[in-house]
Amino acid sequence: MIYKSLHQIQKYLLNKHNIKWSLSTVKYIFGNPIYCRSDENVINYLNSKNIPVYGEPNGCGFITYNSRP
Secondary structure: OOOOOHHHHHHHHHHHHOOOOOHHHHHHHHHOHHHOEOOHHHHHHHHHOOOOOOOOOOOOEOOOOOOOO
16 A cells, blocks of 8 residues: 555545544654664664664564653
C-alpha cells in the first residue's frame, strides 16, 4: 500500500482499524524515528544527523523511556 498524503493514511487507519487519530498525530508519528523499524540503514541515517542510537538493530522499533505520541 502506498499512500500519497497524511489524509489518506488517516482514512485508512479509521476505515480498516477504527483508529481515530488527528492529522497532527499521524504527522507526528511519521516524523518521529522512534516508530521506524531498526536496521543498519536507519541507524546510519540517524548517526549522520548526530542523533544518538543505542542498542542493536533487530527489526523492531526504537523505544525511548516515557515517550508518547
